Amino acid sequence: MNRRSISVAGAVFGVTIALSACGDGGGSNGAAVAAGPSPQSGSLPQGSESVDLNPDDFTTDIDNPYWPM
Numbered sequence: 714m715n716r717r718s719i720s721v722a723g724a725v726f727g728v729t730i731a732l733s734a735c736g737d738g739g740g741s742n743g744a745a746v747a748a749g750p751s752p753q754s755g756s757l758p759q760g761s762e763s764v765d766l767n768p769d770d771f772t773t774d775i776d777n778p779y780w781p782m
Contacts, residue, residue, distance in 0.1 A: 758764050775782050
């Protein structure tokens with residue numbers, strides 16, 4: 714196998730992965746997914762609703778093991 718065929722195979726693989734990530738995962742159309750609010754979004758402000766942030770809820774400690782910065 715030469716370099717060009719390896720590069721083409723890599724490009725095809727990358728495009729395949731990228732296109733599979735674009736799917737909605739459930740085989741349903743986008744309108745059905747967007748029609749109702751998800752259980753998690755019920756507590757989030759929507760549109761121009763105000764947001765109440767308490768500075769005491771924030772910290773400078775970074776404890777994410779996957780992004781330790």
